Amino acid sequence: MTAILTSVERLVDEVLIPAAPEVDATGVIPRENFAAMAAAGLFGVAAGGDIRRMPEVGEAVISGCLATGFVWAQHHGVVLGLLRGDNAELRDELLPLLTSGEEMAGVSYAGLASHGRTLRAHPGSDGGFRLSGRAALVTGWGMIGVLGVWAYDEDADASHFVVLRDPGAVAGIDATPLNLVAAQASNTVSLQFDDVEASPEAVVDTVPGSHRPAGANLTIRMNAALPLGVCRSALRSLAATDDENAAEALAAGQRAVADLRERLDAALDDADQLYRYRAHANELAMRLASSVGVAVGSRSVLVGSDADRLVREALFCSVCATRPPIRAEMLRRLPAGD
Numbered sequence: 001m002t003a004i005l006t007s008v009e010r011l012v013d014e015v016l017i018p019a020a021p022e023v024d025a026t027g028v029i030p031r032e033n034f035a036a037m038a039a040a041g042l043f044g045v046a047a048g049g050d051i052r053r054m055p056e057v058g059e060a061v062i063s064g065c066l067a068t069g070f071v072w073a074q075h076h077g078v079v080l081g082l083l084r085g086d087n088a089e090l091r092d093e094l095l096p097l098l099t100s101g102e103e104m105a106g107v108s109y110a111g112l113a114s115h116g117r118t119l120r121a122h123p124g125s126d127g128g129f130r131l132s133g134r135a136a137l138v139t140g141w142g143m144i145g146v147l148g149v150w151a152y153d154e155d156a157d158a159s160h161f162v163v164l165r166d167p168g169a170v171a172g173i174d175a176t177p178l179n180l181v182a183a184q185a186s187n188t189v190s191l192q193f194d195d196v197e198a199s200p201e202a203v204v205d206t207v208p209g210s211h212r213p214a215g216a217n218l219t220i221r222m223n224a225a226l227p228l229g230v231c232r233s234a235l236r237s238l239a240a241t242d243d244e245n246a247a248e249a250l251a252a253g254q255r256a257v258a259d260l261r262e263r264l265d266a267a268l269d270d271a272d273q274l275y276r277y278r279a280h281a282n283e284l285a286m287r288l289a290s291s292v293g294v295a296v297g298s299r300s301v302l303v304g305s306d307a308d309r310l311v312r313e314a315l316f317c318s319v320c321a322t323r324p325p326i327r328a329e330m331l332r333r334l335p336a337g338d
Contacts, residue, residue, distance in 0.1 A: 016064025038101025062229025067185035077107030085205035108135035111150035121151035227285035234288035279329035
């Protein structure tokens with residue numbers, strides 16, 4: 001994992017950071033971003049080494065380019081699903097393609113209780129399922145060759161993880177592009193499923209309807225890489241300003257980020273604490289992004305400035321991949337300034 005961390009730091013500095021302003025302005029991720037990530041072995045991070053170091057990798061990638069990092073993070077939802085599921089044949093077929101970056105994947109958890117069970121699985125005629133309903137947010141549309149979705153089976157009171165190949169060509173899936181305040185280049189869409197056929201061979205895993213998926217706490221920790229990545233990007237921008245007061249803000253921000261990392265890592269066995277510290281990370285991202293604007297001054301109100309992008313990215317990360325306890329903690333803290 002140390003070699004991966006060295007590679008990702010180089011990739012962030014040499015590829016992602018230089019391209020980030022254009023990615024934000026054009027809404028297009030250059031192919032070079034993903035090619036460089038594949039060459040660095042980043043598409044297989046979840047499949048090897050110490051997976052608990054993955055948040056550190058994710059934080060670095062997000063700090064370089066939120067849109068690129070968001071697509072990359074969703075990809076790993078399918079990698080982890082294949083690793084944890086019982087479908088050895090599909091795992092053997094897809095993992096080499098996914099971990100090498102030859103294929104990219106998107107994921108939706110719409111069929112889980114935590115996500116409202118808006119995607120349903122109904123028994124099919126061949127032992128498979130027919131999928132109907134909505135997946136509110138799917139990232140990488142048009143870039144992904146594999147889509148993994150959780151769908152709820154009311155008859156069995158179970159959720160099934162189903163993998164679909166070439167999802168853009170699957171009959172019965174209708175995609176609606178979403179206009180996002182940040183990471184527009186991630187090609188995030190809302191998907192409507194209308195009796196989409198899923199064969200028995202496409203089912204990777206099945207869990208009881210009330211079951212909390214394995215690795216849920218680690219997923220919360222990994223999702224915290226979103227705001228912490230924005231924090232890291234904001235600290236980089238603060239370090240580049242010439243405001244004499246920015247040095248104090250930079251030092252305070254660095255201490256706060258380091259403290260939050262430690263707290264999040266120490267709370268891996270406590271979901272309530274993870275939710276709390278994720279909320280704190282969201283808040284810190286918003287504060288540090290605003291600090292960049294203050295340090296830069298009036299130039300920060302120009303569209304395309306670092307502050308403009310960071311404030312939008314902080315808002316994005318404060319609501320993306322959050323759960324009700326996270327939002328409740330933020331609403332408690334933000335007005336009071338705790």
